[in-house]
Structures are given as structure tokens and as C-alpha cells.
Amino acid sequence: MDDLSPLRSDTPGATSLADRIAEAIATGEYPPGTRLDEIELAERHGVSRTPVREALIQLGAAGLLTLRPRRGAVVTEVSARQLMEMFEVMAELEAMCARLAARRASAADQQALRAAHLGCVGAMQAGDPDAYYLRNETFHHTLYRIAHHGFLEQQALALSRRLRAYRRLQLRVRTRLSSSFAEHQALVDAVCGGDESAAAQCCREHVSVQGERFADLLASMAAERRA
Amino acid sequence: MDDLSPLRSDTPGATSLADRIAEAIATGEYPPGTRLDEIELAERHGVSRTPVREALIQLGAAGLLTLRPRRGAVVTEVSARQLMEMFEVMAELEAMCARLAARRASAADQQALRAAHLGCVGAMQAGDPDAYYLRNETFHHTLYRIAHHGFLEQQALALSRRLRAYRRLQLRVRTRLSSSFAEHQALVDAVCGGDESAAAQCCREHVSVQGERFADLLASMAAERRA
DNA sequence: TTTGCCTTTCTTGTATACATGACGAGCCTG
DNA sequence: CAGGCTCGTCATGTATACAAGAAAGGCAAA
Numbered sequence: 434m435d436d437l438s439p440l441r442s443d444t445p446g447a448t449s450l451a452d453r454i455a456e457a458i459a460t461g462e463y464p465p466g467t468r469l470d471e472i473e474l475a476e477r478h479g480v481s482r483t484p485v486r487e488a489l490i491q492l493g494a495a496g497l498l499t500l501r502p503r504r505g506a507v508v509t510e511v512s513a514r515q516l517m518e519m520f521e522v523m524a525e526l527e528a529m530c531a532r533l534a535a536r537r538a539s540a541a542d543q544q545a546l547r548a549a550h551l552g553c554v555g556a557m558q559a560g561d562p563d564a565y566y567l568r569n570e571t572f573h574h575t576l577y578r579i580a581h582h583g584f585l586e587q588q589a590l591a592l593s594r595r596l597r598a599y600r601r602l603q604l605r606v607r608t609r610l611s612s613s614f615a616e617h618q619a620l621v622d623a624v625c626g627g628d629e630s631a632a633a634q635c636c637r638e639h640v641s642v643q644g645e646r647f648a649d650l651l652a653s654m655a656a657e658r659r660a
Numbered sequence: 661m662d663d664l665s666p667l668r669s670d671t672p673g674a675t676s677l678a679d680r681i682a683e684a685i686a687t688g689e690y691p692p693g694t695r696l697d698e699i700e701l702a703e704r705h706g707v708s709r710t711p712v713r714e715a716l717i718q719l720g721a722a723g724l725l726t727l728r729p730r731r732g733a734v735v736t737e738v739s740a741r742q743l744m745e746m747f748e749v750m751a752e753l754e755a756m757c758a759r760l761a762a763r764r765a766s767a768a769d770q771q772a773l774r775a776a777h778l779g780c781v782g783a784m785q786a787g788d789p790d791a792y793y794l795r796n797e798t799f800h801h802t803l804y805r806i807a808h809h810g811f812l813e814q815q816a817l818a819l820s821r822r823l824r825a826y827r828r829l830q831l832r833v834r835t836r837l838s839s840s841f842a843e844h845q846a847l848v849d850a851v852c853g854g855d856e857s858a859a860a861q862c863c864r865e866h867v868s869v870q871g872e873r874f875a876d877l878l879a880s881m882a883a884e885r886r887a
Numbered sequence: 888t889t890t891g892c893c894t895t896t897c898t899t900g901t902a903t904a905c906a907t908g909a910c911g912a913g914c915c916t917g
Numbered sequence: 918c919a920g921g922c923t924c925g926t927c928a929t930g931t932a933t934a935c936a937a938g939a940a941a942g943g944c945a946a947a
Contacts, residue, residue, distance in 0.1 A: 504899080
């Protein structure tokens with residue numbers, strides 16, 4: 434579990450209130466459009482409204498919540514179009530990571546990427562979607578890290594967090610897993626082979642495909658929710 | 661003046677407290693490393709500590725401030741390396757904007773970009789650095805807008821805000837103005853000519869050059885400050 | 888019955904009081 | 918005299934009280 438925002442808590446064990454709420458959003462406990470009541474959150478977490486408000490503001494700044502003055506906080510609803518756009522930017526950031534990784538990754542870095550990829554494969558073969566979700570996240574985070582570009586890593590992680598709830602929905606689409614594998618494999622090969630443009634292109638396609646699938650899924654879910 | 665974060669205030673005239681503090685950071689009133697005292701800010705703005713804290717948290721999430729628990733908020737200090745990295749990501753985002761703009765910009769959009777460019781030229785010829793700073797900002801914001809990609813525009817604006825204080829320092833480097841002009845001109849031509857890759861490449865170079873110059877400047881300023 | 892206004896209630900926004908941890912000054916000791 | 922420890926002071930973190938706007942429900946009039 435990665436913590437929210439650069440201002441990381443001093444005590445590694447204790448996750449911040451904002452993190453816990455973000456986690457609840459990511460897991461779908463608070464679906465998009467859910468209105469978050471400050472008092473309820475305060476009681477649930479055993480604190481007063483003040484820290485709750487501060488957490489909500491943080492999440493609002495991160496884009497996970499939409500705060501309307503005097504009207505409370507709701508989990509940000511993103512349209513299919515917006516989601517596509519977010520995935521497009523994510524693709525570009527990851528492509529930049531891939532390009533840099535192909536150029537800069539050390540042998541150990543390459544090994545880490547391969548290991549993360551194998552983790553995905555294992556989870557896929559075990560047919561464990563939850564494990565795959567986590568392994569896949571690790572794989573992408575590994576890519577960000579081995580680009581050796583601190584700020585880019587931060588930005589990629591931030592956007593990745595914001596898309597987390599939607600990425601989780603990917604688990605429902607069974608066919609995505611195997612095709613995702615092939616795409617990861619190509620990326621690993623390109624990065625380890627030092628082929629910058631191939632790595633970048635791989636990434637763009639991989640994430641873009643995800644974006645399209647998610648947009649479809651979201652649209653169908655929205656229809657489902659209305660029914 | 662653009663407002664901070666997607667949660668924009670309801671009353672257009674009234675700038676939020678966070679915006680005012682951000683402005684003070686951008687203008688250099690609070691240089692990097694400055695410690696912001698909650699009580700002092702509260703008194704200065706005629707409010708209590710609560711809204712001040714909320715503003716600080718917002719700015720912390722945006723990256724302008726670094727909040728350490730129990731140790732207060734300081735204006736984020738970025739190293740020359742970090743600054744370079746931020747400009748590199750900015751370049752990539754702008755390149756994406758340029759690529760999209762070259763593909764999607766309408767005649768009116770192209771006209772708007774040309775107009776913004778002429779504004780820069782006018783300010784440059786008038787020898788008014790402050791005006792140039794504003795016109796230049798408008799030019800870039802216009803580019804973001806005519807890419808017709810809402811989320812990308814948001815991201816670009818956010819990073820642009822974060823770099824604002826450093827962009828302002830550009831004014832000191834006299835020679836930047838004229839070379840900046842040529843770069844802008846090339847970008848305008850590429851976008852209006854619909855040449856995606858040329859537009860993107862232009863942007864990357866333009867912003868990267870800025871990044872390098874700023875890194876130099878920052879290093880010299882840091883040395884100056886220590887003396 | 889429906890529509891518009893008013894009132895009521897509830898939530899958010901702000902202020903203030905209190906608790907707690909950090910930093911520094913001063914003292915004691917080696 | 919130097920170094921470390923302790924205590925005091927102050928800023929931050931949290932809780933609570935109060936103010937004010939928004940939404941919902943009821944009442945009256947058409």
C-alpha cells in the first residue's frame with residue numbers, strides 16, 4: 434500500500450485517514466457519486482470532524498473527491514469520455530517511463546521488472562484475480578521506479594492511484610488477463626532490449642487498450658446502475 | 661488568474677485563501693524554504709486557523725508546500741535536478757497538447773494561438789517583462805485549451821501552476837525572451853500547419869531549454885542565497 | 888390536486904478551546 | 918569548558934461550539 438501525497442506520515446505502520454478513505458474508494462466500497470458524510474466518517478473512524486475534513490480536502494485535491502462548497506463531498510464521477518482521457522494521459526506518462534527505463538535500467542532493474550512480470554503470470558495461472566490485480570500494480574510501479582525519474586514516478590503513481598478503482602474493474606473482464614500478459618511480455622522485452630521507441634509504443638498501446646475496455650465497462654455499468 | 665484545483669469557488673470574484681497563498685508563492689513573496697506560520701497567516705487574512713490549515717493542506721497536496729507532521733508547512737524546495745525533472749514532464753505534457761492541437765485545432769483555435777503569440781511579441785517589443793510573463797502564460801494555456809483534451813488540460817495547468825514561481829524567474833534572463841519568440845513561432849506554424857510530430861518536437865525542445873536555463877538559474881540563486 | 892413559498896432541520900464552514908509533541912534555553916555534570 | 922539532559926514555551930493537531938446556507942417537507946392558495 435502506497436501512501437497518498439508527498440507528505441508521508443512519520444509512522445510507517447499507521448495509514449492516514451485519507452489513505453483509508455482512498456482505499457475504500459478504490460475497493461468500490463464508496464462507488465462514484467457516493468456522498469460522504471463528515472459526521473458519519475468521523476464516527477466510523479473514531480475521530481472528530483476536523484481531521485475528516487482535512488482528509489476530504491486532500492482527496493479532493495487529488496481528484497478522487499469532488500467538493501462543492503456547502504454541499505459536501507462526493508466520490509468523483511468520471512464520464513466514459515473523461516476516463517478515456519485519463520487513460521490516454523496515463524499511457525503517455527507510462528510511455529515516458531518505458532522510454533527512460535529502456536535507456537537507464539540497470540541489470541538489477543531489468544531483473545526486477547522480469548520478476549514482477551512473472552508474478553503476474555503466476556497470479557494469472559492460479560486464476561486469482563485479486564492477486565493479479567496486486568501483481569499488475571506492482572509491475573507498473575516497478576516500471577515507474579526503474580525509469581529513475583523521481584518526479585515522473587510521483588506523477589505516474591498519483592494518476593495510477595486515481596485510476597485505481599477503475600483498474601480494479603478490469604478483473605471482471607476475463608479475456609483481458611491473457612492479452613495483458615502478451616502486452617507485458619512485449620514491454621519487458623523492449624525495455625530489457627534497450628529499445629526505447631518500442632518500449633514507449635508498447636506502453637501506449639497497452640494502456641490505451643485498457644482505457645477503451647474500461648470505458649466500455651463503465652458505460653455498461655452506468656446503464657446497469659440506472660436500472 | 662486561474663483558480664486552484666478542480667473544486668472551483670462559486671463566487672468568481674472572490675479568490676480563495678489557497679489561491680492567495682499560491683499567488684504569494686508564485687510572486688516570490690514566500691521563497692522556497694519559507695516556513696508558513698498558521699497563526700500569522702490567519703491574522704493576515706482575517707480568518708481563524710481552521711481555514712488556513714485547510715488551504716495549506718490543499719497547497720500541500722498540490723505540491724507547492726511540504727507539510728511535515730507537527731513541524732509545520734514550508735514552501736517546497738526543489739533541487740536543480742528535481743526542477744529539471746519537472747520541466748521534462750511538463751515538456752512531455754505540452755508535447756502531447758501540441759500533437760493533439762495540431763490534429764484538432766479549429767480555425768478559431770488557430771487564430772487564438774496566433775493572437776496569444778502576437779501578445780507575447782507585443783510585450784517583448786514593449787520591453788515589459790511582467791506583461792511578457794502573463795502573455796506567455798496565456799500562450800501556453802491557449803495551447804492546452806485547443807488540444808481539446810479536458811483532463812490533459814487540467815494536468816498541464818496543474819503542473820504549470822507548480823512551476824509558476826520558477827517560470828517567473830525567467831524574466832531575469834534577458835536573452836531568453838527573443839529565443840523564446842522564435843520557438844513559439846515554430847510551434848504556432850507547426851500547429852497551424854497540422855504537423856503533429858513537428859509541433860510535439862517543438863514543445864519538447866522549448867520547454868526543455870527552459871528547464872535547463874532554470875536549473876542553472878536556480879543553482880546560481882541557491883549559491884547567492886547562501887552568501 | 889398541484890404549485891409555490893415558507894419554515895424547519897440538517898450539514899457544512901468557521902471560530903475557539905484544549906491536548907500534545909517539537910524545539911530551544913538553561914542547568915547540571917563530567 | 919563541553920556535552921547532555923530537563924523543563925518551559927510555542928506551534929501544531931484535535932475536539933467542540935456556534936453560525937450560516939442548502940435541501941426537504943409542510944402549508945396555503947390557486
